Amino acid sequence: MIIGLAQHLKTDYGIDFKNESLLDEAFTHASYVNEHPKENLKFYERIEFLGDAVMQLCVSEYLFKRYDKMPEGKLSRLRAAMVCEDSFSKFAKECHFDEYIRLGKGEEKADARKRSSLLCDIFEAFIGALYLDQGKQAVVDFISKIVFPKLDMGWFDHFFDHKTELQEYLQKDGECVIEYKLLDQEGPDNERKYRMAVYANGKKLGEGIGYSKKAGEQAAAAQALKKFGKTATK
Amino acid sequence: MIIGLAQHLKTDYGIDFKNESLLDEAFTHASYVNEHPKENLKFYERIEFLGDAVMQLCVSEYLFKRYDKMPEGKLSRLRAAMVCEDSFSKFAKECHFDEYIRLGKGEEKADARKRSSLLCDIFEAFIGALYLDQGKQAVVDFISKIVFPKLDMGWFDHFFDHKTELQEYLQKDGECVIEYKLLDQEGPDNERKYRMAVYANGKKLGEGIGYSKKAGEQAAAAQALKKFGKTATK
Numbered sequence: 001m002i003i004g005l006a007q008h009l010k011t012d013y014g015i016d017f018k019n020e021s022l023l024d025e026a027f028t029h030a031s032y033v034n035e036h037p038k039e040n041l042k043f044y045e046r047i048e049f050l051g052d053a054v055m056q057l058c059v060s061e062y063l064f065k066r067y068d069k070m071p072e073g074k075l076s077r078l079r080a081a082m083v084c085e086d087s088f089s090k091f092a093k094e095c096h097f098d099e100y101i102r103l104g105k106g107e108e109k110a111d112a113r114k115r116s117s118l119l120c121d122i123f124e125a126f127i128g129a130l131y132l133d134q135g136k137q138a139v140v141d142f143i144s145k146i147v148f149p150k151l152d153m154g155w156f157d158h159f160f161d162h163k164t165e166l167q168e169y170l171q172k173d174g175e176c177v178i179e180y181k182l183l184d185q186e187g188p189d190n191e192r193k194y195r196m197a198v199y200a201n202g203k204k205l206g207e208g209i210g211y212s213k214k215a216g217e218q219a220a221a222a223q224a225l226k227k228f229g230k231t232a233t234k
Numbered sequence: 235m236i237i238g239l240a241q242h243l244k245t246d247y248g249i250d251f252k253n254e255s256l257l258d259e260a261f262t263h264a265s266y267v268n269e270h271p272k273e274n275l276k277f278y279e280r281i282e283f284l285g286d287a288v289m290q291l292c293v294s295e296y297l298f299k300r301y302d303k304m305p306e307g308k309l310s311r312l313r314a315a316m317v318c319e320d321s322f323s324k325f326a327k328e329c330h331f332d333e334y335i336r337l338g339k340g341e342e343k344a345d346a347r348k349r350s351s352l353l354c355d356i357f358e359a360f361i362g363a364l365y366l367d368q369g370k371q372a373v374v375d376f377i378s379k380i381v382f383p384k385l386d387m388g389w390f391d392h393f394f395d396h397k398t399e400l401q402e403y404l405q406k407d408g409e410c411v412i413e414y415k416l417l418d419q420e421g422p423d424n425e426r427k428y429r430m431a432v433y434a435n436g437k438k439l440g441e442g443i444g445y446s447k448k449a450g451e452q453a454a455a456a457q458a459l460k461k462f463g464k465t466a467t468k
Contacts, residue, residue, distance in 0.1 A: 045306035046298065053287075053294035060287035064280065072279035136370070 002027050005100045012095075013142060019133050022047070026125035027097070029112070031104025044125035051128025058140055059083050062148060074159075081156045082147065089116035091146050092123040154222075162221035169228060170200050177201050180217045196220045236261050239334045246329075247376060249364065256281070256367050260359035261331070263346070265338025278359035285362025292374055293317050296382060308393075315390045316381065323350035325380050326357040388456075396455035403462060404434050411435050414451045430454045 002024055009015040009023075017023055030043040059082050063075050070078075081087070092098060098113050101122055112118050131139050150156065170176040177200070184195040196216030197207045205227060208219020239257055243249040251257055264277040293316050297309050304312075315321070326332060332347050335356055346352050365373050384390065404410040411434070418429040430450030431441045439461060442453020 049306045050298045053291040057287040057291040064284045072283045075283050
């Protein structure tokens with residue numbers, strides 16, 4: 001049994017595993033199994049295979065229901081941004097899963113514990129274990145705390161085109177002149193930040209900062225959309 | 235409402251849709267919506283997005299549980315063979331889904347109804363609609379009739395290496411001489427069939443026919459595995 005893991009899940013996420021051997025499987029790397037041939041251990045890959053599919057469905061269903069007008073192409077791109085190594089490895093780190101992985105000595109030395117591909121695998125394996133132990137709703141409850149809030153925190157905002165959305169909103173009842181202006185810039189050449197503002201018929205609607213003028217404009221448009229009570233991603 | 239569809243599902247599969255508008259959405263192509271702008275219709279793409287993820291999970295879970303020793307790589311390859319355009323379009327055809335698709339005139343003329351990519355989409359869209367209407371277990375019940383039996387009917391046998399499996403089984407308790415022999419061949423050059431037999435220590439264990447000697451050997455090995463009570467796909 002992996003020391004502290006079950007307790008960590010209980011304390012921090014209110015998750016009480018019935019079958020802790022599923023957790024052991026989800027957090028054990030093949031290299032550890034190879035080094036302990038007599039212990040008859042399983043490594044995470046099979047359970048990760050299942051967890052990957054569970055995540056695909058849970059995220060798809062959430063996006064499908066939340067963005068009930070979003071076309072399929074955009075849903076697919078947004079799902080791809082959420083269900084990927086980069087996101088999952090960050091979720092794993094946030095949940096301190098890296099501290100509980102059982103690795104062989106060679107992998108430990110090679111710093112596998114910090115490798116984003118491994119962290120992603122472990123996150124999926126954990127989801128697979130949770131699904132097998134407690135069913136889909138338990139997974140939905142967990143990722144409602146860890147994954148979905150990131151949408152509102154702007155993690156995936158680069159997948160939305162706020163400028164187009166704002167334009168469509170403002171021009172839905174007729175013409176409207178939309179302009180973006182540079183307010184300010186700061187920082188050295190290689191990391192210069194641009195503060196942009198968006199105006200509709202001369203009235204300022206929002207401001208935003210980005211590492212390019214275009215990114216600043218997107219941020220300004222997102223702020224304007226919020227003012228109109230749009231979640232910026234509808 | 236699409237005439238006859240709800241009744242077809244009821245009669246042939248015992249599926250009684252509560253919300254038939256989900257069925258309409260699942261079986262309606264964008265080209266039909268464009269030709270009927272006043273009817274405020276939806277086309278299948280969003281619901282197909284969801285159905286795709288539902289199928290991924292249901293098939294993954296089935297394979298994970300049925301083949302409880304199969305390594306992840308093999309599970310993934312087998313899932314890819316099952317969850318693909320080629321398979322899904324055949325399932326759609328088997329269920330006569332092609333007869334109920336609402337298409338625009340141009341697409342109808344272009345024979346879209348027979349296009350395997352469209353049939354695959356419609357199958358996934360139907361799964362999405364069934365999932366939304368009645369939940370995951372209803373999907374599992376349906377694909378337990380339509381999809382999973384194909385595993386035992388050999389649809390995906392080319393993803394299994396029966397020869398290696400037979401060898402491992404026969405040699406698990408020591409050495410054993412395994413030979414494959416050509417028994418017979420027939421047919422013209424371009425579609426010649428080969429009847430092969432497999433022998434263990436001189437004793438014939440099975441026969442099989444294939445369009446190459448190798449395919450014949452695989453079929454012979456599969457028959458031998460069956461004799462030993464192995465499903466040939468452990």
